[in-house]
Amino acid sequence: MRVMHVDASPKRVGSTSKLLSAYFIAQLQKGMTDLEVDYIDTSIQTPPHLTHDFIEAMYTPATLRSRAMQATLSYSDNLCARLLMSDMLVFAMPMYNFSMPSSFKALIDNLVRPDLTFCINKDGSTSGKLTHQRMLFITTRGADFRVGISPWSNMDALTPALKSSFSFMGGDAPIFVDVQPLDNHNPIERHEVLAQAYLKLDAIALQWIANSRYVLPA
Numbered sequence: 001m002r003v004m005h006v007d008a009s010p011k012r013v014g015s016t017s018k019l020l021s022a023y024f025i026a027q028l029q030k031g032m033t034d035l036e037v038d039y040i041d042t043s044i045q046t047p048p049h050l051t052h053d054f055i056e057a058m059y060t061p062a063t064l065r066s067r068a069m070q071a072t073l074s075y076s077d078n079l080c081a082r083l084l085m086s087d088m089l090v091f092a093m094p095m096y097n098f099s100m101p102s103s104f105k106a107l108i109d110n111l112v113r114p115d116l117t118f119c120i121n122k123d124g125s126t127s128g129k130l131t132h133q134r135m136l137f138i139t140t141r142g143a144d145f146r147v148g149i150s151p152w153s154n155m156d157a158l159t160p161a162l163k164s165s166f167s168f169m170g171g172d173a174p175i176f177v178d179v180q181p182l183d184n185h186n187p188i189e190r191h192e193v194l195a196q197a198y199l200k201l202d203a204i205a206l207q208w209i210a211n212s213r214y215v216l217p218a
């Protein structure tokens with residue numbers, strides 16, 4: 001089994017999202033001894049931003065691309081291949097200004113590729129290729145954006161953007177562990193929020209481990 005594990009917090013120390021994603025991977029490793037982890041910290045290995053040349057190359061049919069176009073797309077090609085060969089995807093990030101850190105947006109921009117991660121059908125509809133990957137998003141937020149609880153829930157531009165991008169690529173059952181509010185000055189409440197997150201991650205890890213062992217009866 002192979003997991004792509006992406007962190008997007010730029011914090012070198014003290015990142016809650018990095019702490020939680022590392023915990024989740026460690027839980028998976030307890031039950032999947034053969035687990036291969038493909039790790040990216042987008043704040044360090046920041047994917048390139050899209051350019052004019054990239055867009056031209058992307059929309060040129062693969063067989064007609066020049067060497068220069070192939071070189072322009074090589075990072076994105078490789079990233080898409082790594083994504084598609086993964087069985088599980090774990091993406092962890094803080095909310096930044098109501099949305100995602102820009103390095104994670106750059107990752108998405110390199111992943112949404114016609115003919116690689118989605119295809120355009122004859123009738124103009126699209127089909128995503130991420131059909132078998134289990135997908136977990138761990139998001140950390142300073143404030144509280146929970147629907148029905150927080151008056152700010154309609155300002156959450158992070159969850160809808162992640163859902164849309166990855167469902168366009170075929171991920172129709174993403175799991176979200178949104179950890180909030182974390183920048184709470186009451187340490188007991190913060191502790192409780194984190195305790196709930198760990199419990200959720202434990203349950204998801206157990207589920208993924210159980211599913212990885214399930215073999216269809218003959």
Ligand SMILES: Cc1cc2nc3c(=O)[nH]c(=O)nc-3n(C[C@H](O)[C@H](O)[C@H](O)COP(=O)(O)O)c2cc1C
Binds near residue numbers: 011
């Ligand atoms: C530049 C910046 C922008 C932020 N924007 C938001 C925001 O829009 N909403 C929010 O609830 N928290 C915001 N926060 C707080 C972080 O989301 C929160 O502290 C989170 O737990 C950090 O996760 P990390 O420790 O993994 O980096 C922001 C923090 C920073 C540094």
